[in-house]
Amino acid sequence: MPERIRHKPLGLEKVKHPKAEIHLIVDQCKGCGYCIQYCPKKVLEESRDINARGVYPPRIVDESKCVICSFCTAVCPDFAIFVVEKPCKETC
Amino acid sequence: MSEKRALLTGAHFMNGDVACAEGAIAAGCRFFAGYPITPATEIAEHLSERMPEFGGIYIQMEDEIASIAAVIGASYAGLKAMTATSGPGFSLMQENIGLAVMTETPCVIVDIMRGGPSTGQPTLPGQQDVMQAKWGSHGDYGIIALAPSSVQEMFDLTIEAFNLSETYRVPTLLMADEVVAHMWERVVIPSSSKIKIVNRKRPHGSPNKYMPFMPDDDMVPPIACFGEGYRFHATGLTHDEHGYPKTQSSEVQSKLVRRLCEKVSKSSDKIIRIEEVMLEDAEVAVVAYGIVARSALSAVRRARKAGIKAGLLRLITLWPFPEAHVAKAAQQAKAMVVPEMNCGQMVREVERAAKGTPVNFVSKLGEDPHTPMEILEAMRRNS
């Protein structure tokens, strides 16, 4: 449609997003950084302190931004990260 | 049911390769992978016809390396498996014979020996691979090798080879020569009920506790097959009882390799088969195997007629080497005669066992086997 959009959608705040629960198996991480780089929502960043393997594992910046696309889980070569959806009672 | 009817019984006239093939079927071999090579080709040809009749698999692979690899795979998938070849192919197989040894894979490799080295004499007999049979693959290991000297034995020993292989989880070699393989003879095949068949030792206990390389007292681990839910791992790398690689550990390596040698050597008296003819009072003892043993036997008989106290020790098992039997014969003999179709291979083992008793080697290369006269000559010289 041609016209520019000027109002923010009604009831935007009412939209329910599934809440993510990101699990990091920190000491299994080898610090390749794929999960950080390719997270579409930029939920992760490099942690400031090193893990048992002496590398910088990812660290969660803002779990609420996660949309549970689980790409991090799929692209992790070391099975060191996975995401689950928080059970409903906490969100609704 | 159809199998029973298909199994041959009674007396038949056939050549050694066919007898070997029939023996394999009788032994329960249901997988053959091979590659055409003279003088072993007839085994493949015969099995390509017979295997399907028993629901067995025949496949011609792209080379001998693939053949032995497929055989190992088929064995792990639960079938008794075999390949047959000759010198050049046997050489190609050596690496994976090592793999079969390391992964303790029951399987039979038939080597119809021809004149080497290299392509050599495809259509003439030889006994030049008998040391390669023991030492052909890199590393230390125990292995079993049998030497048939008749078409009947091509049948019998093929069955024997499978039984030993299944018993000890070790690749077993049938080291026949071109003459035995192509010779036509009468073969008597007993009814299947009379044929002794040994099947591999199966795991006891639950799958999740199973350790594929944890030996019992007989030093042989029970073997599970793919698809039975044991979910085990096997590797050519040095491995622990779980089959998991432990390439850095000296004690895992020595424990494993010593067991691979000893599970054969420690059972040698159970494994070894020999034939003794007129040895009791023999002053000249002939040690021979394969087709050469047949000339030797005739030579011994002629010698006795000529008043020479001669005897024959025929090696049916080449490996493990029948050391005790040779030593015994050597003790009372003044001299030993060892005819071989090579430049002297098993003769070294005989010398080692003879402990001082003079050993005369009669070599023959590139033509028909020794004639009885040639062996008799050797005996005369030493009597």
Add this chain to the structure above:
Amino acid sequence: MFEKEVHPFSNYLRSAMIPHIWCPGCGNGIVVNCFIHALDELQKDLDKLVVISGIGCIGRTAGYINADSFHTTHGRAIAFATGVKLANPELEVAVISGDGDLFAIGGNHFIHAARRNIGIKVICANNFNYGMTGGQQGPTTPIEALTTTTPYGNIELPFNLVHLAAASGATYVARWTTLHVRRLTQSFKRMLQKEGFCFIEVITPCPEIFGRRNKMKTGLEMMEWFRRASVVENFSDPAKAEIMPEKIVVGEFVNVEKVSYEKLLHEKIAKINEKRMKW
């Protein structure tokens, strides 16, 4: 943050063997991850799965996946797998190995298994060089690439693996990079549902050994190359599926139905015995 984390795929892995031996940024882990993902989505019975690999980094895969597995000699995985599949066609037989193992020393077995259409599933992790031995030139090393044995730049033309597979008669041929995890997983699923010989090439980053010598020091740099250069061209001519610095053609190239060797063989066996019964 959490106590003992249990990865959803942990039951597909041999806990004793994890973490794996692979370098940081190595794509092999992603290949295994996607393969397991596919198994999981198809609810494959692990008891009926056999994972076979040859020698090389990715060769360790057999040890990591919690199924029956066999780590063969260099180049012989496919020949071994052929024996397994023929001996027990019920088994799902997957060969996961490297470019050197499958296409240099094992090249002959590959083309013949494809020609015979043995129903095995071959996955090749292509990292452009021999990683485990320290980065020598191999059958897929790009022209002018630097390796420990091509210090002046590689002058050997590399194999086009998907073209080779298609020409040899594979019934399913695909190529993805380790960045295309979704499509790769989907391809694995397709492959695992097919009857005949299948081949999937996965282009994987090898930063420590290959990348380091070729201006891609980190896994991320190699993955970024994949992202920049990859073009999905499904069912385009595999002969034109190039792998170049500026363009990597990925996609599904072949997906046809063909009766597998083992099926034909066992049908024949059945026929033969029928005849004998009648007679």
Add this chain to the structure above:
Amino acid sequence: MAEGKESESTEGEEEIRIGVYVCHCGLNIAGSVDCEEVAKFAATLPHVLLAKDNRYTCSDQGQEIIKSDIKEQRLNRVVVASCSPRLHEPTFRKACEDAGLNKYLFEMANIREQCSWVHLHDRKATTEKAKDLVKMAVAKAALLRPAKETEVPIIRKVLVIGGGVAGIQAALDLADTGYKVYLVEKEPSIGGMMARIDKTFPTMDCSICILAPKMSDVGHHSNIELLANSEVVDVKGYIGNFHAKVLKKPRYITRDCTACGECAKFCPVIAPNEFDAGLAIRHAVYTPFAQAVPSTYIIDMNVCLNKDGIIVCDKCIKACERQAIEFEMKPETIELDIGTIIVAIGADIFDPSALSNYGYGKYPNVITSLEFERLINAGGPSGGHLIRPSDMQIPQRVAFIQCVGSRSDKSGKLYCSNVCCMNTIKDSLLIKEHWPETEIFVFYVDIRANGKGFEDLYKRAKKEGVIFIRGLPAEILEDRKTHNLWLIGENTLQKELYKMNVDMAILSVGLEPRKDSEILQRLLTLSRTQDGFFMEAHPKLKPVDAATGGIFFAGTAEAPKDIKDSVTQASAAAARAGILMAKGKVTVEAITPISYSDRCKVCGLCTKVCPYNAITLNKELKRIEIIEAACGGCGTCAAECPFDALTQSHFTDEQILAQIDAVTEHDADKKIVAFCCNWCAYAGADFAGVSRMQYPAEVRIIRTMCSGRVAPKFIERAFARGAATVLVAGCHPGDCHYINANDQTQKRVERLWKKMEQQGLNKERLQLLWASAAEGERFASKIREMQTTVEKVTPEEIEHAKKVFEKTLGGN
């Protein structure tokens, strides 16, 4: 030229017998021209056998006279001095043909649009000019040659651009008639503006309810190929034989889609739904609205998580049972051969955020009438509950503000957007229907209810208690806390200021031309009015035809109009296109070049300038070859040829030179000789006439098909004959109807300017003008400007120029 003339005059002996007919056009011409005198004058001209003046030459009697004269007086040339040839040339040509005279032996003098109407107040000068125009026409007529028109087949397929209600109607009409229709729609679904409106006035039907069936008809019609999410990117060819390229953008979802919506359920991305003016949300994978056609879902790659070919999120893929999702999809270009084109691209709505005083975009409770439509619509974001954005409460006091973006020279557009008044009245009634207690104020300038049933609706609204206040608010202020609005302005009836508090204000926004109109204008060489809407070939007689043959307009692309008018116009356009295609053949004017091989030196210059590559150089045979079918008829090749080996039929060098000579016979030093291209400048001059724009009478227009036909020697000839000034006028660069022939015009004029400078001539005497058919004023003011130059030019300068160019006098 003499030789030339003989060399081609086959019927040299034939005596030329011209009849001249001067039309009064009631008082339209006679009002400021002495037609009788013009006729008398005409009779004195060479070859003129008879000259008559009558009230309406175009009337049946008028035509009868011509016909009988041709028969009885054996006229072999006819000149009519009346309106613009763009209007009645076909009429008179037909009359000639009926009487057995080849229609190319007819010539017209435009003494209305370009004479009587533009010089209303100087009867003498106007009459003099009319005489000149007739003299020019007669001079040309004497040299006219009969010509045979070539017929080209018409492809019986039509391209409809735009899938709003107009496009839909046109497509269905033509498809039902049996023609193959390609309907190209930019958006993912057809339906356009009408699909977004809640109810229609005056009947208050549910808009989508009456549109949806038509939409699905389009979707299922065997004769319609719907290309949604697509754009026309190129059009070549000519009437009956267009070749279009359409860019089909990927939907990333295949036809297997059953519109089950599972994918959207799982899509984690949300974005404002454009269809609901952004008031509702949609997912990255979505369908714009329930009744969308095609119903196939679409993925919005701008918001989807999966960028540059890497699938990060595969939730939709997993959710889709039919496996219809295909991220690999690439854009494809579809090539179409069509005979006719219907332009129905609709209009944009005015963006009121331009008007700071109304605080739109700043105050949540100031919305546009379109946003209102979505709010009041049961399928809309609020489920049909009129709520105000700030607090989702139902407003008690609502204000409508009219003419937002319309009828204003400083804020928005000058024109009336036609639909806003009735739309507001309709909306006010909708509110009353649901919430009768609501107080509604409509601030207006004039209420325009000029349509069937409109006045009744207006009355009803008043009866329902809607309060109409004349005078728009000057400003809207917001109460920070309540977000209520203060409207401040003057009631121009009571002449008193008001400051009114309302809960919500609805800006009744106007319609404006689509921002992307230029693209289509260029692709199809169309003209647009000053408003920017597409310009019809004739406001009265060809209201849906474009000036370019084979192209027609429907809906708001041509001007703001309501649904009824759009549909009416669509059916009209469909009918017009259908007529063409039914004939199956179209005759193209016999104006392609003729070449005299004996003069051709095979230099190949013509091949370089031909925009259609219709001329090729045959080196073996040492000659040029013209492909008639490919020729567009601009004549720029003839203008380029240095050896007069090429000329354009019906616009030959002789004919044009004769016109020049006629103009410059008397008082050349007071005249402006103007060469105008048929499509833009000449049409522009006509438009000035229709609009009665006044400009000096000194100008004499010579019509060529394209300004590219104007050879330097024409201009030089004019100066050599003492003309004060010369004007060359054509289409704006890029708008040329002959692809780019007017590039040559530019080059040639520039060359001449240089020459004039070198010769010490005032180059202002030669002017170049780009004026579109809509730019009558631009043309008029140019003439006024040149008039001042004319006055400045001294006799010496005239003489000097005569000398400089005198060799062009050689020949006739």
